[in-house]
Amino acid sequence: MAVDSYKYLPRSFRQGYESAGASVEGPVWAPMTTPVNEATVALLTSAGLYLKDGQAPFDAERERNNPLWGDPTYRVIPRTVSQDQIAASHLHLNTRDFCIDFNVALPIRRFEELEAEGRIGRLAEEHYSFMGYQERTCAEWRSRYGPEVAQRLKDAGVSALVLAPA
Amino acid sequence: MPVLARVIEESGISTVTVTMMPDLAAKFRLSRIVGVEFPFGHAFGLPNDLRMQRAVCEAAIKLLDEAAGPESRLDVDIEWPIESAVAYRDWQPAEPSPIVAYNIQRRQALEGERQSRT
Numbered sequence: 001m002a003v004d005s006y007k008y009l010p011r012s013f014r015q016g017y018e019s020a021g022a023s024v025e026g027p028v029w030a031p032m033t034t035p036v037n038e039a040t041v042a043l044l045t046s047a048g049l050y051l052k053d054g055q056a057p058f059d060a061e062r063e064r065n066n067p068l069w070g071d072p073t074y075r076v077i078p079r080t081v082s083q084d085q086i087a088a089s090h091l092h093l094n095t096r097d098f099c100i101d102f103n104v105a106l107p108i109r110r111f112e113e114l115e116a117e118g119r120i121g122r123l124a125e126e127h128y129s130f131m132g133y134q135e136r137t138c139a140e141w142r143s144r145y146g147p148e149v150a151q152r153l154k155d156a157g158v159s160a161l162v163l164a165p166a
Numbered sequence: 167m168p169v170l171a172r173v174i175e176e177s178g179i180s181t182v183t184v185t186m187m188p189d190l191a192a193k194f195r196l197s198r199i200v201g202v203e204f205p206f207g208h209a210f211g212l213p214n215d216l217r218m219q220r221a222v223c224e225a226a227i228k229l230l231d232e233a234a235g236p237e238s239r240l241d242v243d244i245e246w247p248i249e250s251a252v253a254y255r256d257w258q259p260a261e262p263s264p265i266v267a268y269n270i271q272r273r274q275a276l277e278g279e280r281q282s283r284t
Contacts, residue, residue: 003201003241005189008254017190027195027236028175036231039180046167047207067264092263093207094256101213110210110223120227130170133263138169146173153179161174162226164184164209165167 034121034159042124042158044149046132047098047105047166048090050075057089058131064091070133072140074149077127079108092133093166105166124158132166168194182226184209188239198229201241205257211244218244 006014032039048058058071077086086102088095103109106127115123128149134141153161168183168191175181175197185191186209188201202209202222211218222242229240246253262270 001203001241001243001245003186003188003203005187005201007203007250008186008205008257010258017187020190020193022193022195025172025195027197028172029197029236030175030178030180032180032230036227039230041227044170045209046170064264067268091259092265094259095207097207097213103219104208104210104213107210107219107223110216110219113220114223114227119224130167132167133265134169141169142173146170147177149170150174150177150179153174154177158179160180160182160230162182162184162223163167163171163174165186166207166209 032160036120036160037118038121039159040122040124040157041111041120041160041162042127042153042156043106043108043111044128044130044161044163045106045166046130046164047093047102048088048095048131049077049086049098049102049106049129050089051077051081051085052087053085057087060089060091063133069135071131072134072138072145073130074145075129076152077106077108077129079112079123079125079127081108090131090133090166105164111162124153124156126152126156128152168196171196180230182229182233184222184226188241192237192239195237197236197238198233199237199239200225200229201239202244203241204244204246205253207257212247 088098111123114120171181182198184200191199210222
């Protein structure tokens with residue numbers, strides 16, 4: 001089946017997304033250097049997940065005061081996380097299901113199964129959570145937080161990253 | 167999110183993006199795109215539906231394994247099991263997000279100005 005990208009998008013947003021032109025930048029490509037069943041894999045979500053103990057929520061108050069701004073920071077979610085440790089801060093989504101089963105956005109448990117079955121080489125120890133609503137240029141993601149996470153992934157020996165916008 | 171995928175791919179790490187809006191991801195010319203026709207907030211499926219979540223994860227690793235070059239796309243053939251109108255309402259927050267509220271206020275202010283001029 002061909003996925004309808006606009007099925008669940010509010011109608012008032014649809015035209016803007018549909019009429020947006022293609023990126024003027026060229027394609028990006030980092031080939032897999034090892035087969036997936038030997039690769040270390042990490043996960044990244046923009047669902048606004050954070051750990052209730054020890055991590056601050058994404059800054060919703062500043063966004064309420066400045067609706068054109070979104071918190072560009074990220075939280076590290078360890079693979080050992082349990083459901084009762086997870087909370088979510090995201091003003092653009094109903095976050096209820098993240099608090100029932102975080103795997104709908106950050107499927108750590110499913111990738112542990114794939115690791116146990118030898119379908120991936122190893123699941124990384126650390127995974128990453130952002131909050132997806134950003135100011136138009138995503139400047140902080142481009143210049144600071146994206147490169148920072150890329151370096152952390154390299155330091156952890158990760159060769160493949162599964163990203164999921166929320 | 168496409169910005170993060172591009173930055174990380176450019177650093178040399180292979181990425182695959184699992185998204186409800188694969189057409190938008192394609193406009194950013196991402197390397198590997200898995201499309202799912204699911205409501206926002208549910209890239210990997212329903213809570214506690216292990217089979218659905220697993221099917222999407224398997225599509226992601228399949229594309230990592232098999233994509234021969236950039237702008238590869240694989241759409242997952244799973245229909246969301248909840249009626250569309252219900253799912254459409256259900257993914258949205260209880261209150262309009264700040265940007266939506268801001269835009270509504272702006273539209274109302276512009277409309278008020280237009281009416282006062284006529």
